Amino acid sequence: MEDNKSTGTLNFIEKIIEKDIENNKNEGKVVTRFPPEPNGYLHIGHAKSICLNFGLAEKYKGRCHLRFDDTNPAKEEIEYIKSIKEDVAWLGFDWGKHEYYASDYFDRLYNIALKLIKKGKAYVDSLTPEEIREYRGTLTSPGKNSPDRERSVEENIDLFERMKKGEFEDGKYLLRAKIDMASPNLNMRDPALYRIKRMTHHRTGDMWCIYPMYDFTHPLSDAFEGITHSVCTLEFEDHRPLYEWAVEESGEKIKPQQIEFARLNLNYTIMSKRKLLELVEKEDVSGWDDPRMPTISGIRRRGYTPESIRDFASRIGVAKSNSTVDFALLEHCLREDLNMKAQRVMAVLDPLKIVITNYPEDKTEMMEADNNPEDINMGKRMVPFSREVYIEKDDFMENPPKKYFRLSPGKEIRLKHAYYITCTEIIKDPGTGEILEVHCTYDPESRGGGTADGRKVRGTSHWVSAFHAFEADVRLYSHFFKSENPGDVTGNFRDDLSENSLEVLRGCKLEPSLKEAVPGQSFQFLRKGYFCADSVDSKPGLPVFNRTVSMRDTWAKLQRDAAKNKEHKDIKSR
């Protein structure tokens, strides 16, 4: 991971590594790994871990392995492997030839298990799952030894081999480590090493009837690959003694060191694969890549950039305290990145027609517009202007409040890159009173958006020529959950699903250049936010846009605060 952006201070893992390098531990090598289980899509929390592990390898000139922890055929699928690889690569990391599968180690793992049995460090247990639980004891009382604990080595070997051959039904026997049933650490009370699961594995097929447990597989896989620093999340802290036991007993040369850090929590977001799967299965979302999902594929489709995610990861830091990061930080990182990169473009999402009465009816002018004022190298483009244009409905008010400097009767505003216009008349539906269109006059001297007399025009609106506009759907996304900590109150996170996290706007008026938008391409819709052509639903010449994030909007915020204050006053005066 990059240094903490401004200060270059090291996080606690970097400190450990630098000390290890100083002491020439592992000959100064740094090898990390990202070890997903292929049973779901990666999410932003995984991104933190990916950036950490690959970042560490980059920083210390080592390498980072991508290893699929595929020891449980009941939950894992090929589809997930594909998506995981895509997501890691999209984030900008390259594992090169170091793509591994725990299932590739099944033979070696089996042999080490045999070795443990021969050393008297493992035994085959015939207790039922219920009995095992009873024998384990509780948090405050020690467990007791299984009657099978002193089974002879010969008998253990025989039974284990027959487990492998598939002679027994699932659950009949279990290979357990012989450690200490009285350990205050429950993980050390003779943990399971191998269970019988007569099930087809997505990679090894029907070759195996027994599968190794995580606590056995993980440390040994690390050791096999020469991992020096095995970085995982806090909940594995208790497993560390077992991790070290396994590495030690295996006799492998490299002794990887497990280091735990706090996983990412984000407010307004859930980060559990189980819960995300539930959203997919119950069709609360369109799929794993629904733009509201915190999955990497979801935020990618939403329009987030890999750079912004990496920046986010570097800013949140790495530590051991359980913490919840403010979603606003993620949005900030995104805006900062897109501000420099996204082409500016004009799109009217909620159109109101403006007729410029003193502008020739059949005239079209091409107005020159900056593609990005932050980067002149992005050049300019020409935008057609004509007698009738659309502006946003909320850029006009018949009876404006104080400090409203958009269009209103008698007021003059600037149409960005075009002309000053002054409101002269409001045309309403005689029946409903609804505003149908607004008539204005323009100042021909203000072409391009300024005048020689230098008069100040405070309001500037974006616009689209009615004649040249093309229509498209735009999707507005907002927080998926209405509470910061979904499920906090009722215990069910789905109760906090926001009912308006997706708003589809039909027939938005877009400037013609947008017709050519490429799926996945990001734009700044001037004054509205950053939008991205949807990579699934866009068709050639007919893009659909997703709002990635809105612009910061101090005016809207002022309005909200004012409304809130009024509400409070109303309540008080009652």
Place this chain on the structure above:
RNA sequence: UGGGGCGUCGGCAAGUGGUCAAGCCACCGGUUUUUGGUGCCGGUAUCGUAGGUUCGAAUCCUACCGCCCCAGCCA
């Protein structure tokens, strides 16, 4: 009542005995602005609590308090 962790500004997070307790996000002011965007300037903590050690402690010691994780043949 067992074991393992964690407690520094509203949210992250530096700091590991010695000038004013970094920085970022958020928030609040001001300024610039052909995006009420961006940029720029400024503002906002005495470190879970209570004792102790010391000339001096967020940093050391003691005792409390609070929060998280662990009793899958899941990872």
